[in-house]
Amino acid sequence: MFPEIGQFALALALGTALVQSVLPMLGAARGNSLWMRSARSSSIAQLVFIGIAFAALMRSFVVSDFTVRNVYENSHSLKPMLFKIAGTWGSHEGSLLLWVLILAAFGAGVALFGSNIPVALKARTLSVQAWISTGFLSFLLLTSNPFERVFPPPLDGNDLNPLLQDVGLAMHPPLLYFGYVGFSIVFSFAVAALIEGRIDAAWARWVRPWTLAAWMSLTAGIALGSWWAYYELGWGGWWFWDPVENVSFMPWLLGTALLHSAIVTEKRDAFKSWTILLAILTFSLSLLGTFIVRSGLLTSVHAFAVDPERGLYILGLLGVSIGGSLTLYAWRAPAMEGGGLFTPVSREAGLLINNLLLTTATGTVLFGTLYPLFTEALSGDKVSVGPPFFNATFIPMMLPLVVMMGIGPFLSWKRADLKGVFQRLRFIAVLAGLAGLATWYVARGGPALAYLSVAIAVWLLLATMREWAVRIKLLDVPLTEAIRRARNLPRAAHGMTLAHAGLAIAMLGFIGSSAWKSEEIVFVQPGSVIEIADFDVRFDDVERVRGPNYIADRGTLTVSREGEFVTTLYPERRSYPVAQSTTTESAIRSTLAGDLYASLAEPASETAAEQGAWTLRILYEPLVNFIWIGSAMLVLGGGLSLSDRRLRVGAPRRASRSTPVATPAE
Amino acid sequence: MKRAIATLPILIALVFGAFFLWGLNPDRDPNAIPSVLISQPAPDFDLPAVESIGVPGLSREDLFGNSDPVVVNVFASWCVPCRAEHAVLTRMVERDGVRLFGINYKDKPEDARAWLQNLGNPYERIGSDLSGRAGIEWGISGVPETFIVAGDDTVLYRYVGPVVGAEAEEKFATALAQARTRNGGNS
Numbered sequence: 001m002f003p004e005i006g007q008f009a010l011a012l013a014l015g016t017a018l019v020q021s022v023l024p025m026l027g028a029a030r031g032n033s034l035w036m037r038s039a040r041s042s043s044i045a046q047l048v049f050i051g052i053a054f055a056a057l058m059r060s061f062v063v064s065d066f067t068v069r070n071v072y073e074n075s076h077s078l079k080p081m082l083f084k085i086a087g088t089w090g091s092h093e094g095s096l097l098l099w100v101l102i103l104a105a106f107g108a109g110v111a112l113f114g115s116n117i118p119v120a121l122k123a124r125t126l127s128v129q130a131w132i133s134t135g136f137l138s139f140l141l142l143t144s145n146p147f148e149r150v151f152p153p154p155l156d157g158n159d160l161n162p163l164l165q166d167v168g169l170a171m172h173p174p175l176l177y178f179g180y181v182g183f184s185i186v187f188s189f190a191v192a193a194l195i196e197g198r199i200d201a202a203w204a205r206w207v208r209p210w211t212l213a214a215w216m217s218l219t220a221g222i223a224l225g226s227w228w229a230y231y232e233l234g235w236g237g238w239w240f241w242d243p244v245e246n247v248s249f250m251p252w253l254l255g256t257a258l259l260h261s262a263i264v265t266e267k268r269d270a271f272k273s274w275t276i277l278l279a280i281l282t283f284s285l286s287l288l289g290t291f292i293v294r295s296g297l298l299t300s301v302h303a304f305a306v307d308p309e310r311g312l313y314i315l316g317l318l319g320v321s322i323g324g325s326l327t328l329y330a331w332r333a334p335a336m337e338g339g340g341l342f343t344p345v346s347r348e349a350g351l352l353i354n355n356l357l358l359t360t361a362t363g364t365v366l367f368g369t370l371y372p373l374f375t376e377a378l379s380g381d382k383v384s385v386g387p388p389f390f391n392a393t394f395i396p397m398m399l400p401l402v403v404m405m406g407i408g409p410f411l412s413w414k415r416a417d418l419k420g421v422f423q424r425l426r427f428i429a430v431l432a433g434l435a436g437l438a439t440w441y442v443a444r445g446g447p448a449l450a451y452l453s454v455a456i457a458v459w460l461l462l463a464t465m466r467e468w469a470v471r472i473k474l475l476d477v478p479l480t481e482a483i484r485r486a487r488n489l490p491r492a493a494h495g496m497t498l499a500h501a502g503l504a505i506a507m508l509g510f511i512g513s514s515a516w517k518s519e520e521i522v523f524v525q526p527g528s529v530i531e532i533a534d535f536d537v538r539f540d541d542v543e544r545v546r547g548p549n550y551i552a553d554r555g556t557l558t559v560s561r562e563g564e565f566v567t568t569l570y571p572e573r574r575s576y577p578v579a580q581s582t583t584t585e586s587a588i589r590s591t592l593a594g595d596l597y598a599s600l601a602e603p604a605s606e607t608a609a610e611q612g613a614w615t616l617r618i619l620y621e622p623l624v625n626f627i628w629i630g631s632a633m634l635v636l637g638g639g640l641s642l643s644d645r646r647l648r649v650g651a652p653r654r655a656s657r658s659t660p661v662a663t664p665a666e
Numbered sequence: 667m668k669r670a671i672a673t674l675p676i677l678i679a680l681v682f683g684a685f686f687l688w689g690l691n692p693d694r695d696p697n698a699i700p701s702v703l704i705s706q707p708a709p710d711f712d713l714p715a716v717e718s719i720g721v722p723g724l725s726r727e728d729l730f731g732n733s734d735p736v737v738v739n740v741f742a743s744w745c746v747p748c749r750a751e752h753a754v755l756t757r758m759v760e761r762d763g764v765r766l767f768g769i770n771y772k773d774k775p776e777d778a779r780a781w782l783q784n785l786g787n788p789y790e791r792i793g794s795d796l797s798g799r800a801g802i803e804w805g806i807s808g809v810p811e812t813f814i815v816a817g818d819d820t821v822l823y824r825y826v827g828p829v830v831g832a833e834a835e836e837k838f839a840t841a842l843a844q845a846r847t848r849n850g851g852n853s
Contacts, residue, residue, distance in 0.1 A: 330672045
């Protein structure tokens with residue numbers, strides 16, 4: 001019965017979305033405030049209906065109701081409860097349901113908390129949001145019904161892919177989707193503004209918290225996915241430039257550009273049509289990601305059950321939403337007036353460079369990701385574009401961006417004093433150079449680019465801290481006064497400092513773990529000793545252990561350094577009989593300085609397994625934990641900025657010239 | 667000018683859309699790695715034997731006039747997965763009576779010899795491809811790779827990577843069974 005309730009709730013949600021697509025929009029055109037206000041209740045109703053459907057599906061997973069095809073295909077009665085729940089979004093249908101749930105949540109969020117937004121803009125925005133949910137709800141109901149039944153009911157399920165049975169990955173899709181789909185509301189705001197034909201500083205202010213929320217979740221989602229790949233796949237890498245990783249990374253890059261260009265729109269009333277375009281493109285790239293992952297267009301390690309028919313439907317949705325919004329943009333954007341003027345040396349110019357580099361980088365990743373499709377279509381040749389391409393093109397664009405990030409916050413709006421800035425940063429440039437040299441002295445044998453990158457990362461870290469110190473006049477005034485100043489500093493400023501410093505820290509992690517990684521793949525027999533970095537790793541034995549729904553071979557490795565015992569590692573190789581697949585569970589000794597990472601691969605040969613000979617992969621990845629620490633700082637920085645009082649109250653600042661026309665909120 | 671720039675995004679999006687539409691063609695499998703050799707005669711090559719190993723070398727002539735399809739495996743002693751694959755190949759030879767030829771790719775003869783002495787030699791013939799030239803002719807992308815060649819030296823099937831694990835072995839066995847019926851039909 002519950003699955004039917006879920007399906008019925010989905011149908012009701014679709015009906016509500018259809019009404020919401022039309023009524024508030026018409027109301028805004030005719031000035032009918034009753035119609036406009038209907039968006040509030042219909043947004044909430046949509047969230048409730050989809051929430052019911054989601055709960056119904058989750059219930060089917062929790063009680064292992066194998067009469068539901070989706071549960072049968074993706075769950076198993078012996079699976080731990082956490083993964084039964086996570087199984088709800090483990091499949092194509094379930095994850096799409098999560099997709100629309102988050103879509104509705106953002107709509108309802110604006111309806112509930114966007115009380116400072118003018119009623120007409122809000123009505124239009126929510127209508128546009130309802131267009132998107134109409135598209136995806138109908139897709140869900142017509143092609144990917146999560147509540148389909150099987151008859152006769154099977155005795156037990158097929159189990160979820162064991163690789164996905166992991167805590168980190170259970171949380172990865174919800175966060176990633178929250179970010180991905182969160183950009184939908186920014187898109188809706190942009191389209192509503194285009195329809196209205198009016199965009200000003202206030203618009204940028206209203207959109208900012210939603211952009212930040214989406215950006216934060218996307219950052220966390222990508223970091224979590226990368227962390228999962230690092231410890232679960234057993235290769236010891238954290239980023240593979242796989243198409244599916246790229247499609248989550250592109251909205252992040254463009255979303256980052258959007259965050260920064262929206263600041264210019266907000267503070268200086270400039271970059272207006274550019275901000276709108278970024279808002280549209282960011283969500284378009286999210287949609288593109290959904291399309292690529294679910295249509296089987298490209299080869300990837302991640303894939304859902306692929307179905308060209310579904311691909312065609314999503315492509316249709318893409319055509320309507322992206323095509324429609326960009327056509328609207330082509331029509332309306334030229335009429336937008338440019339705002340405040342600025343000189344080539346100013347904060348605006350700095351942010352312009354930031355945007356150019358981020359957009360170009362996004363374009364490069366997009367091109368590299370789709371290049372195999374292009375060549376196959378044009379010449380029939382199959383090629384694959386791998387890390388060498390992305391590393392060779394992406395990194396050279398990011399380095400100048402990071403250099404700029406150190407300077408940008410020192411620049412003042414309109415016209416900046418470059419000389420003064422250089423005077424302040426001279427000392428830091430010297431320190432950064434020394435850091436590069438010191439790295440060379442300590443760890444020779446890395447590529448030259450690595451030393452340069454270390455210097456640039458240190459530059460960003462110090463320049464960011466310096467900027468913060470200048471703001472609170474640290475060391476210039478008594479400490480109590482500096483603390484008082486720090487308290488009075490808007491939270492957004494602290495947020496920026498934290499996020500920029502986070503990027504510098506993460507960058508040190510990227511560099512350390514790629515340039516100075518050591519890797520050994522060896523055959524081992526009990527008693528073999530492998531030397532890696534400063535460690536001696538002794539392979540003791542492998543024993544067979546039983547888990548709830550798997551059988552594992554667990555190796556025992558004794559790690560010592562200069563004769564002293566350090567730790568014991570237990571890498572596992574698990575085989576899941578129901579799902580008929582195996583996973584590696586790497587054992588990691590984590591320290592701030594680096595990770596010692598061991599994973600057990602297949603036995604050296606079938607007969608060798610009996611003699612206890614195995615293939616072992618041991619890695620030492622310096623500074624790799626800086627990546628996760630830096631990512632956490634990025635997210636926290638976003639959170640600090642989001643909690644800024646100015647965003648919630650929407651009080652006009654003195655600096656912004658065009659304060660919003662006082663519009664009654666409701 | 668302004669209008670032209672504002673129209674640019676939609677034009678680019680349309681071009682992308684056209685490619686996507688093409689890419690959705692249901693007959694297209696982006697995962698398939700095509701081999702130029704499939705359904706073609708085996709490439710021309712002539713490899714000497716690995717010194718004092720007890721089996722002869724391998725050339726194209728050896729692939730011609732066999733009554734049953736043969737398996738050509740490219741291996742090396744330095745290749746880790748080859749070691750795991752070795753047991754599978756040995757079983758194929760011993761249990762299923764498969765005729766197995768080897769191409770010892772970029773391997774020192776003494777290493778190859780030690781390796782085969784250690785693990786056993788299931789190969790009927792082994793050509794020593796020290797320079798890697800034959801590997802290029804066969805178009806291999808790495809070691810190991812395994813080919814099924816029909817009696818008339820037509821290459822029927824190519825497997826990239828080690829034939830290890832239930833799924834891979836079944837895939838390979840199916841291909842081999844198909845090759846055998848095709849051969850039976852011909853003769």
